[in-house]
Amino acid sequence: MTKKLKDKDLRATDFRGAYLIAADMRNTDLRAVNFIGADLRDTDFSGANLSTSMYLTQMQINSAKGDVKTLLPSHIQRPSHWIN
Numbered sequence: 504m505t506k507k508l509k510d511k512d513l514r515a516t517d518f519r520g521a522y523l524i525a526a527d528m529r530n531t532d533l534r535a536v537n538f539i540g541a542d543l544r545d546t547d548f549s550g551a552n553l554s555t556s557m558y559l560t561q562m563q564i565n566s567a568k569g570d571v572k573t574l575l576p577s578h579i580q581r582p583s584h585w586i587n
Contacts, residue, residue: 519558543567549586553579 506526514532520540530550539558548569553559556576564579570586 538563548573 506523508531509527509529510531511528512532513528513536515535516533517537518541519537522542523546524542525545525547526543527547528551529547531548531552533548533551533553534555536553536556537558538556538560541563543563544566546567548564548567550570550572552574554574554576559576559579561579564575565582568585569575569581571581573581573585575581
């Protein structure tokens with residue numbers, strides 16, 4: 504079952520160690536969210552705001568989906584396979 508979290512305000516949520524595989528997080532506010540150890544494979548972050556997310560790694564983002572509207576923390580590079 505896909506986790507549908509599209510268009511939600513999830514600021515400061517603790518997703519520590521969460522299995523968010525293929526979750527729909529399009530257009531979601533994820534500022535100050537704790538992603539330490541979270542499994543983000545195929546999670547769709549298109550249009551999401553991850554700008555101040557905590558403990559988010561490049562590897563986690565590389566395994567996720569996103570687009571040019573996805574806001575990332577300054578230490579994370581936009582993966583080349585993300586939709587333009």
